[in-house]
Amino acid sequence: MFIFIAIILFTINGCRLNKIKDKTMILSLNSDPMTLNPVIAQDGQSLEVISFIFNSLLKFDEDLNIVPDLAYKWEVLEKGKVCIFHLRKNVLWHDGNEFTAKDVKFTFDKLMDSSTNTFNRGYFQINGRNIDFEIIDKYTIKAVLPEPFAPFSSYIAMIGIIPEHIYRNRDINICEFNSSPVGKGPFKFKKWLSSDHIILTANKNYFKSKPKLDRVVFRIIPSSEVKTIALKTREIDQGKLKTEDVAFVEKINYLKIYKTSSFMYYYLGFDLTNPLFADKNVRKAINYSIDRKKLVRAVLNDTAVVATGPIPLASWAYTDKVIKYDYDPDKAVKLLNASGWKKGRSGYLEKDGRIFEFQLDYPLGRSEFQKSAVIINGYLSEIGIKSVLRGVEFNVLLRKCYPGKFEAVLLDWIENYDPDCFVEWDSSQTGNKGMNFMSYINPVTDEILMKARKTLDIQKRKYLYHKFQKIIADDSPYVFLWYPSNIYAFNKRIMGISRPNPVGIFLNPERLYIK
16 A cells, blocks of 8 residues: 555656656655765765765776866875875856865865764874865865875765855854755756655756756655656656566666676674674674575575675675685574573573563665565574564664664665775774774774775785785674675666766766767
């Protein structure tokens, strides 16, 4: 009944949007963005919309090379400790003001300001020291690094530059422009109707070239089923597919399937400050108790690869030479028994009068999480662990991911294109300081990650990241579930899409057009 009603509402809204003239591309998002401010954005929905509105100093191309964007060239000096960016001239913000070096300095100063609620700060800190940005002249800015920093250019390519004249003297955390932004990208913000859609219009003064589309509309569609129907009925032009829908969509002659590798992994994570999960052998037992090969087969029809650690399969730093947790419930029970957990009268494992029970949260509206949660619940029950499943709206769930506010969670993670895992694994990034919300603390991995950040030789970095992955696999702070492929469906009328690559499908939005 819910899906039926959702389809009716979607169709009504879709008809309204389709009255817009033909040079409009309609995309889909799983949920509302959390913000449209690139300094504080962290979720995929926010970053996708932001990429149409804002530019960075540098960007990635389809081959994962770093290429110019707002900076037309850059120089690396003093053995990597100084980087000078030469900015394009005559670049205008959407309100007509000129983009200058002041905007760049303001952006990174705000990012480094401890009062700014951002998890991106750790990308620009080395050994706790900030990277400083100094204005040389109106169109030239210098970054001064305390030490050589291997992932610096990759992180520069991640952060969209915000307008100093808009955010000056405003609280960047709650400013109204976080939901109605002024950018300088190929499309301008027009409207955001929460839980429904976001409309962008072409920036005719875009410094690269005038966009070929008049508008881009993002529809908020949490349900995979509704999204697939919307593709079939041509209410949207693009949507990410569930694997079980691929065969159905392939039969529709006006849709095209687009598959790429990704820098993503899915995982079951624990609040490591919770006494239930403090024992490494308990976490290992949970790893052994889940048949991930069957999980991937059941949930994804064997279209993903069982994950082994936090560096994705597509990365140059990936290794599978780590401890593997093949399905072995007997070994799981032995580990739990050795840690003092014995089956009690309740039928579940007990220790010191406490049943081994925890709440497992997962995002609502995404079938891969719901199915996985149910299957994992069954596996845990078989070894005597009680997990209570709870679906939570995605943005709400992200705000709960702090020590003591959750117990266990099913989520996905998009890793950076550089394998630097500092902000989500270093001990300094726990709590609200970074993205290490599981509270993983290990001085050995801290040292490895810091050394890898300061090592410019790629082969030496690879060795360090292989060592890091082995330690993480042995510590088992997560149950790493799978590395997915990205599977999208497009209406064939949409042209100018980027060549298949793991970075993104809309690397040059101004080139998109309707056939």
